[in-house]
Amino acid sequence: MDILLIILTVILIAGALNTVRSKDLVAAVISGSVVSLIASIYFYLLQAPDVALTEAAIGVGLSTIIFMITIRRTGRMEE
Amino acid sequence: MYLDPVLMIALPLFAAFLIPPLARISKGLVKYVPVLIIGFNLYEMVMLLPHSMVKPVIVVIAAWAPPLGINLTIGPLGNILALIISLVGFVVAIYNIRFMEEEPNEKYHMLFLLLTAGATGMVLTGDIFNMFVFLEITSISSYALTAFLRDRDGAEAAFKYLLIGSLASTFILLGIALIYATTGTLNMAQIAVRIKDVDPRIAIMALILLVTGFGIEAEMFPLNGWAPDAYSQAPTPIGAAFGGIVVKAGVYALARLVYTIFDFQGIFHFILIAGIITLLIAEMSAIRQKQLKRMLAFSSIGQMGLVLIALGLATTRGVEGGLFQMFNHAMIKPLLFLSAGYLVFYSGSKNIEDMDGMGRVKPLLSFFFAFGAFAILGLPPLSGFWSKFIILSETIRNGFIAIAALALFGSIIEAVYYLRVVGRLYFKAPHEGLHVQYVPKSALVAMGILAIITLIAGLYPDFVMVYLKPAAAELLDKTVYIKSVLMAGL
Amino acid sequence: METIPLILSILFGTAVASYIVGKLNYLLKVGTSIVGLLWAGWLFLGLQGTQSLYSFKVLGFDIIWRMNPLSWLFGMIIFGLAILAAIFSGSYMKGKERVDFYCFAMCMTVASMFGIVVSGDLLSFFFFWEIMTWSSFLMVIYYRFEAQAAGLRYFVMSMIGAYAMLTALLIVYAQLGTFSFDALSAGWSGFSLALQIWLFVLFVIGFAVKAAMMPLHTWAPDAYTLSPSPFTALFSGALSKMGIYGLALLFFVFGAGKLASNVVTIQGISLPGYILAWFGAITALLGTFKAIVQDDAKKLLAYSSIGQLGYIILGFSLSTSMGVTAGLFQAVNHAIFKGMLFLAVGAVFYRTGTRKLSEMGGLITRMPYTFFVVLLGIITVAGMPPLSGFTGKWLIYEALIEKHLIFLAVVAFGASTAAFLYLYRLIFTIFLGQRPKRFDDIKEVPWMMRAPMLVLALLTIYLGFYPYHLLDLINQAQVSMGIAPFDLSHSMLFNSYGNVDTMTVMNIVAVVFFIVFILFNTLYKRSRKVGLKDIHTSGEVPGEEINLHYAVDFYQPFARGVSFFLKRSVSKIYASLADNLEGFFDVMRYIYTGNGQTYALFVIVALAFLFLVKDLLV
Amino acid sequence: MIYYIAAISLILIGIYAVLVKKNMVKIVLGLTLIDSGVNILIVSLGYIQGKTAPIFSNPTLTAQDMVDPVPQALVLTAIVIGVAVTALALSIVIRIYDHHKTLNINKIRELKW
């Protein structure tokens, strides 16, 4: 269990770092949604299924889409 | 006779939800909705005043008594501030009737209504997380309204505001999390009781996080980078509402935190020092501003600095002075903004240089501006004088002579830049080709109301002070607040 | 209703009413203000000798309005000048724009000045003081934008003064818990020495700005010059007296006169008084010198005003009963003669449209009444017998000599003598010499303007005859200030070296004047009138275009002589200080860089800072 | 414990993006990271070792078996508010892009001083 948690945390932080680092905004947004996904798993592990569901639906799904639309509108690569 | 105070929140939300269908029926009707609803709020607050002055009115929501459910706690302070907010909201709503006429105006009125409702909720609620939610309502509508004109600068200002505002909500949430984790409650009265048993190392961190968060809304330096841009680029009535509504709610939250919830003495000194720095930096920045509204924005920050000084003194009289200053600022700054809005509109430029001679082209409008300038400078017999006088007298009485001197220095700077503008308005020849237009009656009525209140409060300050005294007492003596909230649970 | 609040409400009401009614009709607005002032003045007259007291609470502060002989004396000055100036304006302002605004500001100023003299506590004193500041500021900027810089300078300096005073009075409040004068006079001696000195300095700054004392006088010349003439009379005559009134309060009512009297005294005068005396003397001297080189009639009078106020301060700062008498007497006098002169210059301006001395001349035949007024005015300013100015100045010298302050007396006397120079210039360049062609067909001013000037002229003659009447009033005032009344019989003027009977002096002068007048009109009847072309330059008759006149570069050699210290003008120092400060302020706004990220960084830095100092916040 | 570290790291990384990254979309992404971090933190504050979700899905469960539900309710609200702010922020970003044709925050500073 702890190992799983540590792996998840590593992925989470790596995802977050990639979100910040990546020049490609699409990659950054995808990394961001990975972060949300892991947050959602966290919530599940923390016995918060309601929050997990919400985070999955809104954080992983909806905000990623909104970001994608924006990126499509404004340009994919960071200057 | 008053109705259930929860209607003050519920009705604006209800009305806001109903505005889109209403707009489909009749575009013309929508603009009267905010006037009506905020007018109701105003009536409600006036009617509640005699009750709340005696003892706080506790309104239970969802039938759960305070620690369990959310409640509205309408003490003297909340009532006064909600009254101020409703009054400013009402006046600005009147001004709005003819201000925003192009599409999508129904959204504008809706956002404005929610802005007022959010601020009202912030000052009335007795639950700290609920306050956060209302803060978000207020700030999200502010972001949207700042960028509402969809122009180049509005979007930029809105983004800055949003950026800083999001940081604010982050810190507030962290603070709330710390508080909940250690006290197990979100009700402010109960937190105030339990915070004594909390490890002070945690409590102070929670306080710092919350003060930083709400300090952003209260325009404390150096957290106020967003303010000049947002004030000056938002549509004029919204600039007025920022000065009269949003900031007031932020300061209320700050006051509630440091006085009622927490029990740290050192923070008062910090607020005092932050206040004087805020004041000085703002006044210095204002002196050579080229744009009228931006200058007003800095002046507004400076005034809030004075309020912070008063709150930082933590004496009865000081807090009374601070509240009075808040009242005055809430009356005068909208007056300045509203008149400046039409001055800018008619001169066709945001720059102060282009305001020449407007006093002769638009005498009444310029009169309102000059009147507001004199009032905010604290010249007797207008109301600004009394509040400044009390604050300074209290500052000196507590031995902070240097701070009082610096504040006075700031006032002199303020006099210089305001009088330069007033001088331009009246004593320079107007530019060629100014096409004089007609100022809508509704705008003049709105400004007239504010000017009259300023004058009355100046000539008869006790009229206002009677109601501010219990409010100050509520802040300084939290036992009444705590007891009345917790008693409602029994 | 109590009389004092009634008078105040009448005055403030008049201000508002004349503004509102004034939108309708010219006569109505001027009429309203004159009637209001007269009514208030009438009620005020009835207050003489009464101990009217009215008090109430505002915001928990006690407000006391009361009347005592000192207040009455100053109130008299205010009302006298105000009513005359208002009547004068009735004609002067005709046809000018924004007369409603003018009436409003004028009545507001009068009301606030009256408020100041009836205040029995520091709060209402300051309240009215601020109203006075802004209402007179409105008057200064009455003429268009050129006046703005001057107006702003006036306002800022007044604010600095007022805020210095505010700080002082708030410190008093912090110490005593009340603003009332009585408590302050009782409590002053209880303050520590350092506090006393601080308070003294702050109060003096506050009052000195209004009294235009060096080096805080720089607002005065421009402000006096630019405000409308009738108001200038009030400005110089009554408004600047408020500074004097404040000093009188400070020294004798608040008890600051006794400050350090047991620590440092110089020739029997406490140190602050001594220093102030020097300030007064220097002000008198510099004011006079500056006045000499002015070409603008009102500016000349403005500097003269500064100089005269220097005398008054000099008298007061001695704190002896004779000194105070002299100061008060001269204060009344100054109100009268400066009122006269400003009104007269205003009358000339009204007809000629210029204030430049070098452009005028020979108006004596066209404006004989005005000439007469100016003549009397300069005689009394110069302090020559038989007019009232003589008594005032004499008392000042005597008070100085009594304290063996010979050097100050010499300075004062020197300044007084030098005053002849500018006074001569004033009357000569305007009324004597050759008249430029364009002024050939101007007429004397209407009676509505003549009357106030003549009333003042008669007043100065009257006081020349009967200085005792005024001295009696001053004695009453002194008693109320807690100073031993000045015993007339102690004065050299009337004693020891022989009595001067003003009546006799007056009679002699009248006879001499009459004889000279007759002589001039009979013996020199045949005096030749010289034409404009009667000046010869290098043997040639100058053309119209170089129509030189004495008035140009009148005192050029003198001006050249004193230029070395006139150049070092204080106002320039202030201006550069203000510029530098503003430049510095301007740098401040670069904190707001416009980059949202930087603002966010500020937030983070602030948070980190708070975390760092969190132990201090507990 | 590890949740705290993860959450605070997320917050810090988010703030770093807000402070340093030039692209405005990146900045908004940073804001969402901060939000996630705060949410994780709040939920983990309500967690109690060995207890289950606060749902009475079968009758044997009692109040003693459950984690604190309040933080979860708060986070539910916070998430929705977060997405609302994000959406608004992105629409402002689109507006800015329309006007400035760039998203570099250093170039968007016409309102200054």
Added chain:
Amino acid sequence: MRKAIAVLFLGFIGYYLLSTFLLVPFGVVRVLEGVGLKYLQDGLQQTGAANLVTSIVVNYRGFDTLGEVTVLFLAATGMGALLYSKRPTERARQNASIIVKTGARILFPLIIILGAYVFIHGHLTPGGGFQGGAIIASGFLLMFMSYRTYHVNHVILSRVESSAGSVFVIIGLLGLAYGSSFLANILPLGTVNTLFSAGVIPLIYVAVGFKVGAELTALLDTMLQTVK
């Protein structure tokens, strides 16, 4: 430069934040008298909802939820105002492949039903109005993505939004009129763990579900209208 400063200060803040939060022990009961415990003990009897998070969100702290719905509404309105343009841009997207289109058409009703299920059973199982609303919105998103010409009817969307919001407030006001206070429960609690239980909670959650669904859809629609 900026990076260095940022890292420095973030290090500071991180250190202080972490050291503070480490003072709050993880995973144990810290406050005995906490309001959370009260909800756990009495929530089931008082509200009749098996899912305590729902009972807190909708009932105990229903006022927050009203605010939250308003926030979302505000965001949708604000975006509508910000991205408003007189001529909406024509969508020039490619239609997706036939497989996707068919799949979408089949999936769409299922997703909507799933969403509805989630918010109708909010008081019984994890999930509720927000989650259900988000699911519904994603169903619409699927349709947006698959069909070039797919348009939602704005009038209907806005009507659903308005009426759902109004229903929420009206339920609250009914509580005020017939019960003791705003948002008070005026319906019988029913048997726990059945669909028709927990008083007004399901009603409110259904309203919230509709509202959130409509708002998120409107939000997506507004966003999508800005892209070609």
